[in-house]
Structure formats: structure tokens, C-alpha cells
């Protein structure tokens with residue numbers, strides 16, 4: 143059985159190596175009942191663990207009072223992690239400066255504007271994975287064993303050779319490297335606008351399992367002359383990243399991922415979307431935090447594989463949104479709820495002096511899959527609890543009426559329009575088998591070559607039933623409008639046959655209702671939710687957003703960049719395309 147499933151894309155030699163690692167895991171799931179071994183998270187008491195402070199690493203240092211570039215060494219280690227007081231310790235892959243200090247999420251890297259940060263990412267992982275993986279979709283297969291990894295700084299504007307291209311993977315000790323690997327140290331120039339990024343694994347076909355295993359962390363870029371005048375809440379206690387993701391566990395504490403694919407004869411393990419039962423914040427399931435009656439800034443990063451979150455407070459407390467994925471908004475936006483797709487970031491201020499009760503539960507009511515899936519359960523409707531202290535106190539932090547106004551950008555700055563169509567393919571049993579952008583797999587030759595320093599309009603056509611968060615490396619974008627397709631079946635038929643939006647007369651179909659882009663999502667972003675059955679028009683800028691200076695590095699180098707769906711299970715199964723910048 144395993145042999146038949148796995149031999150499809152493998153030689154006998156590779157098979158010998160992989161049989162134990164992959165195929166047996168897949169086979170194992172069939173013979174014993176995995177559900178019997180699942181940990182019932184309903185048994186975990188919520189809000190018993192304190193919200194951890196994630197360790198921080200400075201990506202700069204002071205020499206004689208001057209800020210100087212810093213070189214960091216960050217390893218990937220196999221260790222155990224306590225996700226909850228009453229859950230046995232979980233084997234994870236964690237980033238850190240040593241095995242002992244490695245954490246899930248990994249250390250928060252703090253960088254400052256204009257000071258280069260260099261990171262040598264080192265793979266110290268064992269020879270086999272802690273999660274099942276699917277060799278039929280993974281182009282990253284280490285012939286000599288080991289786990290391919292590569293790190294992408296999400297939201298970063300930096301050279302292609304430091305972008306963590308999916309084919310630039312490497313195994314433990316750099317024993318083996320992917321086809322596009324060039325060097326051991328990544329160079330993050332930090333010349334962009336201040337804001338929130340995150341780093342995570344990006345190995346071809348393995349991203350979903352490597353991130354699920356724990357390989358992710360936050361990266362904050364600060365620019366004090368721009369940010370200090372805003373007087374937002376600052377400091378370790380009042381300005382905190384909240385890294386949120388979902389996981390399921392087995393009774394022994396290990397992370398549970400279904401090892402049987404939805405189309406096992408095609409892909410033995412791959413499933414179109416991973417959802418976990420427990421909601422984890424900064425490495426603890428449903429933690430709690432005691433807060434003072436004042437303002438706090440939370441940089442909320444959605445690091446789930448596929449779960450969307452719509453956050454709101456149980457006691458009606460609101461959010462003041464000050465920034466999105468990587469950039470400040472021009473003006474703060476007050477809202478009672480925020481919808482976050484996988485890998486989207488929202489930067490909010492919460493003023494607990496306005497709380498009318500002693501506790502505020504951060505909650506979630508997004509169906510999964512979003513938007514048409516199951517309603518949330520009791521467990522995944524709760525995220526964490528804030529206990530608000532009684533004493534009122536003076537608060538010198540503010541939320542100014544104006545934040546940071548970046549130069550005006552509209553369609554008039556666009557030099558061309560591209561059509562980007564999202565396709566899902568199904569088996570005869572009507573189960574998803576894989577997803578493509580523009581009808582092409584990731585490894586087909588480059589078709590997009592934007593010019594450095596220009597802006598382009600991309601019309602993203604979602605021909606599937608899911609909401610796909612599109613992420614573009616290097617470029618930032620503004621969402622211009624989302625328009626429903628009319629007679630979408632006719633249009634889909636044409637696209638399925640011709641794969642050409644112009645020939646299929648998109649303008650004839652893209653004239654349905656327009657969905658209003660919420661106020662806090664009108665700033666610069668690097669991920670946005672592409673609604674099913676809609677055309678989403680975005681303005682993509684291939685230069686800095688805060689100045690007209692050209693990139694301080696050569697963006698036209700190989701291997702270029704990528705754009706992809708950030709549902710990791712989709713990205714791994716080919717919903718990703720390369721692009722190369724030209725001068």
C-alpha cells in the first residue's frame with residue numbers, strides 16, 4: 143500500500159530513505175484510529191497560563207553610542223514545549239540562539255531603521271520530521287536525509303538572495319541545499335517604513351508542516367524619529383506582539399496533523415486546510431494577562447495555517463487600529479472587531495481604562511473554512527482573557543488623530559494591469575487535489591517581470607470557493623476595490639478553457655456588487671483576503687512606500703521573489719508563482 147502510494151514520484155533509492163519517514167506515517171494512520179489518540183482540548187481549563195513574554199533579540203547594537211549593524215546566529219532546534227499547564231510537553235521545532243533558549247514562537251527580532259541586521263539561520267533539526275509530510279507535493283526532498291528549511295522575513299523589503307526563496311532550502315549543517323540556495327547569511331537592510339513583520343519557514347512543499355512544528359517568530363522594525371512623536375504605548379509591558387495560531391494535540395502532547403490525505407491515491411497526506419482545536423497565543427493555549435487600567439498596544443500576528451479570526455471583546459471593549467500588516471495607517475480607526483486572515487497582522491491599541499468589567503475575553507467568531515465553513519466551537523471562539531485591575535491610573539500614552547501619512551498613490555501611478563486568476567482542481571470524488579495561480583504550477587517559468595520602481599494594478603480573480611489571502615513578497619499593495627462576478631459560472635467555464643481574462647471578457651462579468659474595503663484595511667498591506675467569486679483590484683508598489691529612493695539593493699538578482707496564497711496548505715500544493723524584477 144505505502145509502496146504504491148509513494149512510488150509515484152520517487153526513485154527506489156529515495157524510497158528507501160523516505161519509507162520510514164513519510165510513508166509509514168501515512169500507513170500508520172490507516173491501521174490505528176488516530177482520533178482515539180487525540181487529546182480532547184475541552185478538558186483543558188482556559189486562562190490558567192500567564193501570557194508569556196517572548197524573548198527578544200536586538201538586530202543592532204551600540205558602539206560608542208552609535209547604532210551599528212548586528213550579526214545574529216539563530217538556530218532551529220528540536221525540543222519540548224509546554225503549550226498548557228495540563229497538556230504533556232509537546233515535541234516542537236523552535237527558533238532560538240540555543241536549544242535551551244529556543245521558543246515557540248521564536249524570539250522577537252527588534253530592528254531599527256537604517257541599521258542592517260544579518261542573520262545566519264542554522265538548521266539543527268533531526269533527520270526525520272515530527273509531523274507527517276507528503277513527498278508527492280514536496281519539491282524539497284533532501285536525498286541524504288534531514289529536514290529542508292529556509293527562512294522568509296514576511297513583509298521585508300530586501301534582496302532576493304535573502305528572501306527565503308522556497309528552493310533555497312538547506313538541511314542540518316548545510317549538508318544539502320535546494321537549487322536556488324546561494325548563501326548562509328541573510329541580510330535585512332531595514333530601509334523600509336517601520337512596522338510589523340514575521341519570519342517563518344518557507345521550504346517548498348514543507349512550509350505548512352515546518353510552521354506547524356513551531357518555526358515562526360515576530361520581527362519589529364522601529365524608526366524612533368518617526369514613531370516617538372506619536373506617543374503610542376511603548377515598552378516591554380505595554381507594547382506586545384500577540385502571535386496567534388491553532389493546533390490540535392494527541393494524548394501524549396504531540397501535535398496532531400491528519401496523516402491521511404483527502405485524496406490519498408493522489409496525495410497520501412495533503413489536505414486542503416489545517417485547523418487545530420486549541421487557540422495558542424505566544425506559545426500558550428488560551429492564556430491570561432492581568433492588565434492595568436490604561437492603553438496597551440498589541441501587534442497581533444495571525445500565524446495559523448488556514449484559520450481566519452474575527453476578534454472582538456466579550457465585554458464590548460473596542461480596538462483602535464493603528465497599523466496593518468507592515469505599515470501604519472494615516473489615521474487611527476476605531477472598531478469593535480477585526481477580521482484577520484492567515485498571516486495578516488493588525489496593530490491595535492486597546493484602552494482598558496474604558497473596560498466596564500473586570501475581565502475581557504478576546505474572542506473569535508470566524509467560521510472555518512472562512513467564510514462558508516462551520517461555525518466556531520466553544521473552544522476556538524475564545525482566544526485569551528484579560529483581567530483588568532481595579533485601580534485607575536494616569537496614562538501618558540496617546541493615540542494621535544493623525545498617524546503616518548505616506549505619499550498618495552492611486553491607479554494613475556500604475557504602468558500596467560495584470561490578471562491573476564486562482565484555480566482549484568478536484569478529483570473525480572470532488573475533493574481538492576491542488577491549486578494553481580494563472581493555471582500554472584510554482585515551478586513553471588516566470589511569467590511576471592515588473593519593473594523596479596513602478597506600480598502596477600493586479601486584478602485578482604478568485605475562481606474557487608475559498609477566501610485566499612494573497613501575499614506578495616517585496617511589494618506592498620493597496621486594496622482598491624472588490625467586485626462580485628456576475629454570471630460567474632459562464633466566466634469560470636471560459637477561464638477553465640482559455641485561462642485568459644481578457645479573452646474571457648472579464649469587464650463584462652466584473653460588474654456585480656462591490657464590497658466596501660473596511661477603513662482599517664485601506665492602508666498599505668502585504669496580505670489581503672481575496673473573496674470567492676470576486677475580482678479584487680489592488681495597486682502593487684515595487685518601491686519603498688515612504689520615499690522615492692530606489693531600493694538600496696539589487697532587486698533584479700536571481701532567484702527573484704514569489705507571490706502566493708498564505709493558506710499554507712495551498713501554498714505548499716502549488717498556489718505560488720515566482721516573479722523577477724527587471725531594471
Ligand SMILES: *[C@@H]1O[C@H](CO)[C@@H](O)[C@H](O)[C@H]1NC(C)=O
Pocket residue numbers: 176177400401402403404
Ligand atoms: C483524516 O482524514 C481522513 C481523510 O480526509 C478522514 O477520513 C478522517 O476522518 C480524518 N481523521 C480525523 C481524525 O479527522
Ligand SMILES: *[C@@H]1O[C@H](CO)[C@@H](O)[C@H](O)[C@H]1NC(C)=O
Pocket residue numbers: 386444445446447448449450451452481482483484485486508512611708709710
Ligand atoms: C490567521 O491566518 C489563517 C491563515 O492564514 C487564517 O485562516 C486565520 O483565520 C487567521 N486568523 C486570524 C485570527 O486572523
Ligand SMILES: *[C@@H]1O[C@H](CO)[C@@H](O)[C@H](O)[C@H]1NC(C)=O
Pocket residue numbers: 626654655
Ligand atoms: C447586490 O446588492 C443588492 C442590495 O444589497 C442585493 O439586493 C442584490 O441581491 C445583490 N446582488 C448580488 C448579485 O449579490
Ligand SMILES: *[C@@H]1O[C@H](CO)[C@@H](O)[C@H](O)[C@H]1NC(C)=O
Pocket residue numbers: 549550687688689690
Ligand atoms: C514621488 O514622486 C511622485 C511624482 O513626482 C510624487 O508625487 C510623490 O509625492 C513622491 N513621493 C515621495 C515620497 O517623495
Ligand SMILES: CC(=O)N[C@H]1CO[C@H](CO)[C@@H](O)[C@@H]1O
Pocket residue numbers: 604605606607608627630631633634674675676
Ligand atoms: C463561493 C463562491 O462564490 N464561489 C464562486 C467563485 O468564483 C467562481 C467563478 O466566478 C464561481 O463559479 C463560484 O461560485
Ligand SMILES: [Cu+2]
Pocket residue numbers: 608609610611707708709712713717
Ligand atoms: Cu489559498
